[in-house]
Amino acid sequence: MTALKVILYIVLLAFTVAAPFLFPDFRTQLATLWLMIVVSLTWDMTGGQMGYNSLGNIFFYGTGMYVAAVISIGLVYDVAEYTSAAGGGMNDFTPVQYFTGVGLGMLGAGIFCALCALILGYILFGLRGPYFAIGTLGVAIAAGELVSNWEWVGGGQGITLPVYPADLDEGKLFFYFLFAGTGVILFIFLRWLYGTRFGAAINAIRDDEEKAEAMGIHTMRYKLVTWSMAGFFVGIVGAISAFQLISFEPLESAYQTINLGIFMVVCVLLGGKGTLWGPVIGAIVFHVFKEVTWNYLLGWQWVALGALIVVTVVYFQDGIMGWLAHRKPEWFGVRVEKNDATEGADR
Amino acid sequence: MSTVIEVRNVSKSYGGVIANKDVSMDVHSGGITGLIGPNGSGKTTLFNSIVGYHPIDSGSIKFENREISKLNVPEIARLGLLRTFQQTRIYGEMNGVENMLISLPHRKMKLMESFGNNSAEDYERADHLLEFVGLYEKRFLRSGSLSFGQQKLLEFAMALMNEPTCLLLDEPTAGINPTLINGLIDRLKRANSEFGITLFIIEHNMRVIMNMADHIYCLAHGELLAEGAPDQIQNDQRVIDAYLGAH
Numbered sequence: 001m002t003a004l005k006v007i008l009y010i011v012l013l014a015f016t017v018a019a020p021f022l023f024p025d026f027r028t029q030l031a032t033l034w035l036m037i038v039v040s041l042t043w044d045m046t047g048g049q050m051g052y053n054s055l056g057n058i059f060f061y062g063t064g065m066y067v068a069a070v071i072s073i074g075l076v077y078d079v080a081e082y083t084s085a086a087g088g089g090m091n092d093f094t095p096v097q098y099f100t101g102v103g104l105g106m107l108g109a110g111i112f113c114a115l116c117a118l119i120l121g122y123i124l125f126g127l128r129g130p131y132f133a134i135g136t137l138g139v140a141i142a143a144g145e146l147v148s149n150w151e152w153v154g155g156g157q158g159i160t161l162p163v164y165p166a167d168l169d170e171g172k173l174f175f176y177f178l179f180a181g182t183g184v185i186l187f188i189f190l191r192w193l194y195g196t197r198f199g200a201a202i203n204a205i206r207d208d209e210e211k212a213e214a215m216g217i218h219t220m221r222y223k224l225v226t227w228s229m230a231g232f233f234v235g236i237v238g239a240i241s242a243f244q245l246i247s248f249e250p251l252e253s254a255y256q257t258i259n260l261g262i263f264m265v266v267c268v269l270l271g272g273k274g275t276l277w278g279p280v281i282g283a284i285v286f287h288v289f290k291e292v293t294w295n296y297l298l299g300w301q302w303v304a305l306g307a308l309i310v311v312t313v314v315y316f317q318d319g320i321m322g323w324l325a326h327r328k329p330e331w332f333g334v335r336v337e338k339n340d341a342t343e344g345a346d347r
Numbered sequence: 348m349s350t351v352i353e354v355r356n357v358s359k360s361y362g363g364v365i366a367n368k369d370v371s372m373d374v375h376s377g378g379i380t381g382l383i384g385p386n387g388s389g390k391t392t393l394f395n396s397i398v399g400y401h402p403i404d405s406g407s408i409k410f411e412n413r414e415i416s417k418l419n420v421p422e423i424a425r426l427g428l429l430r431t432f433q434q435t436r437i438y439g440e441m442n443g444v445e446n447m448l449i450s451l452p453h454r455k456m457k458l459m460e461s462f463g464n465n466s467a468e469d470y471e472r473a474d475h476l477l478e479f480v481g482l483y484e485k486r487f488l489r490s491g492s493l494s495f496g497q498q499k500l501l502e503f504a505m506a507l508m509n510e511p512t513c514l515l516l517d518e519p520t521a522g523i524n525p526t527l528i529n530g531l532i533d534r535l536k537r538a539n540s541e542f543g544i545t546l547f548i549i550e551h552n553m554r555v556i557m558n559m560a561d562h563i564y565c566l567a568h569g570e571l572l573a574e575g576a577p578d579q580i581q582n583d584q585r586v587i588d589a590y591l592g593a594h
Contacts, residue, residue: 198461200441200449207438214398214432215509216424216453225458274440334442335487 016184020176027172031244033287034179038237039260040267040279041186042230047265048273049194050226051206052125056136058261059143060231062254063116064109064238066147069159071108072101072243083154093162101162106178106239113235117228125223128209137257144255158249161242175244179237186233191276193229202226206274262309263290270312272321281320349376351513351545352397352428357406357416359389359396366392368569369406374513379539379546381560383553383580385589389569390549391433394515398430399423411512425454427512431519433549435498439491443482443501446490447473450505473508480504480534496523500531507538513545514538520552528552532559557581565589 020027039057046052073082076097093101120139127135148156164171193199201222204212212219241248248254255261263286271282286308293304312319318326325332352374359367366389374380384390396403399420408416410428418426438446448465477483480500485493490501499522506514519535520528532555538544550556556563557577565573565580567589573580580586 193462196462196464197449197451197456200445201461203441203445204438204449207440208436211432211436211438212449213420214424214430214436215450215505216421216429217449218421218453218456218458221458222461333487334489336484 013184016180020173024169027169027176029287029291031172031176031179033284034176034183035237035241036263036267036283036287037183037280038179038186038233039264040271040283041183041190042233043264044268044273044275044279045190045202045226045230046223048268048275048278049199049206050202050223051209052223052227053129053133053265054136054227055133055257055261055265056138056140057230057234057264058255058257059120059136059140060113060116060234061238061241061260062140062143062147062250062256064113064235065242065248065254066153066159067109067112067235068102068105068239068242069161069248070153072098072105072161073159075101075104080152083152083159091160091162093165095165098162098165102178102239102243105243106236109235109239110232111235113231113238114228117231118224121224121227122220125220125227137261140255140257140261144251144257147254148250154249156249156251158247158253159242160247163246164243175240178240182233182236182240187276187280194276198222198225203274266309266312268319269317270308270319272319272323272325275319275321275325278319278321285320350374351376351411352547353407353409353412354393354397355407355409357393357396357408358404359392359401360404365569367396367403367566370566370569370571371406372564372571372574374545374547375562376545377539377543378562379536379548379560381556381563381577382547382549382566383551383556383563383586384566384572388566388589390566391517392569393566394430394517394549398428398515421453424509425452427454427510428515429506429509429511429513430515431502431506431517433517433521435495435502435522437490437493437498437501437505439489441490442488443477443486443490443493444470444473446501446505447477447508450508452510476504476507477501479507481530496527499523503531503534503538507542507544510542511544513547516546516548516550518549518551520550520555528555535559553581 019030023030039061043054043057046054070079073079076093124132124135124139147153153159164174201217204217205219205222209219245253267282267286268279269282270286271280272278289308290305293301297304316323350373354370354372357367357370370393382390382393395401397408399415399418399422403416407414410423410426415423415426438449448469451469474483474486477486480503482497482501482504485497490498493501499519503519520531523531535546536559539546548556548560560577563575563577563580564571565586572589573583573586575583
């Protein structure tokens with residue numbers, strides 16, 4: 001890393017920490033921005049870096065929400081009694097119980113979702129291309145329907161979790177830093193991961209899986225591990241969302257295939273598939289665009305969003321980073337180098 | 348000379364089409380074995396059967412005395428039996444060096460080792476082999492942007508990087524500029540003599556295969572038509588008939 005890069009990263013980190021204090025009115029929006037960044041980065045792990053376009057990553061988000069809710073409730077109450085009471089006098093949590101629930105809930109959600117990814121991946125990674133996309137979408141939709149008929153976790157009504165046990169503004173800060181912290185850790189993790197042999201192996205699977213198999217690469221192993229890492233982080237942000245939203249139900253907020261489930265794909269396409277910064281930039285542009293149209297184009301906001309998606313998919317498939325890579329290939333290490341090796345074949 | 352690949356009575360049919368019928372052949376350790384035959388005679392099918400691309404209907408295939416006809420593609424590749432493709436396959440979005448580094452042998456690589464970085468020796472070896480096939484200057488270009496012939500050379504270098512015991516090459520000179528062919532023949536021969544890799548080559552270019560191979564098998568209509576040293580094959584009336592269409 002050059003000195004310039006180090007300074008850039010320090011500035012970005014400082015801005016991340018300062019942002020909720022500089023813009024106190026936008027704390028929830030900033031927290032949601034970090035959520036978008038995390039789901040985009042994790043979507044890109046399989047979609048951009050490995051060539052497996054999943055439309056079902058929202059499954060981990062919804063499952064993370066439910067796992068975290070069940071864990072944090074189960075520490076204090078009987079889950080079935082709590083959900084059937086639906087908030088009726090049964091949601092007294094001491095601060096200690098609350099924060100223990102949040103911590104264990106996040107961890108449990110991450111681990112549970114990682115395991116889900118291993119099991120689902122074993123079944124679904126036999127599918128390629130559009131079949132994988134539809135297969136994963138099917139899993140997310142089916143999970144939403146199943147959970148909405150499962151009374152133990154509240155059925156279609158969903159779950160109401162306890163409110164943050166202190167000042168609500170402080171709560172907004174708390175959730176902002178949980179999301180941002182997860183995002184920063186994920187970014188650092190991926191920055192390292194894509195530089196290892198593991199990163200090269202999933203890139204090889206993206207470029208030509210049949211060739212990778214013919215070269216003896218353990219393709220299934222890499223696919224499973226990659227998706228379960230993605231599932232782990234999505235599960236964690238799902239858990240944070242559950243505590244942030246307080247009340248959520250299965251179809252519209254947990255397994256929201258048509259909202260967040262699609263947004264994460266659009267963010268990555270907009271920013272540039274298969275790059276480290278693409279999903280981050282895409283998520284920022286998309287989220288700002290969405291917030292602006294929701295405020296100033298009310299009534300037309302879905303039309304504007306739809307237009308953005310169409311334009312991105314049809315005219316701008318390589319995204320912002322892909323466009324840059326075409327214009328400035330030398331920034332991405334593409335160069336012809338003079339031969340300075342002393343030995344080798346005659347040419 | 349010991350036998351590396353032993354094919355015995357292998358048959359494979361696609362629906363009603365019999366692609367290989369009762370084919371038997373041996374590939375000897377350290378040699379260069381050729382496989383020729385008119386288009387559609389079942390050469391690539393036999394290659395695909397050997398590397399585990401599809402199950403065979405009957406017969407047996409052994410690699411270093413181990414039955415491999417029931418194993419799948421990556422398992423066979425990790426044993427050290429590698430193939431290149433007729434339609435060249437490289438990792439198009441990655442540059443030459445990355446293509447080489449990911450081709451390091453995965454035989455022994457454990458999952459935890461995959462989280463490590465490549466060593467300086469690995470980089471040196473990649474550079475050396477890229478130099479060997481004449482792609483050193485273009486090693487940081489996106490390999491998908493290389494010409495077909497250059498991609499073919501890159502694929503060959505990747506195969507060498509994998510340190511196979513035996514390499515199956517499906518038409519290595521097809522689509523390569525005639526002036527480059529001599530260079531490629533020389534490199535194939537050197538891979539055989541310097542790196543000790545046994546070669547098994549499908550080739551349509553008679554000048555190339557007669558020049559390189561020490562033993563040649565000829566397939567026609569899915570069956571073994573003839574075998575022998577290059578000069579024997581060249582003068583075999585059945586082989587000449589098969590190529591000129593006397594059937």
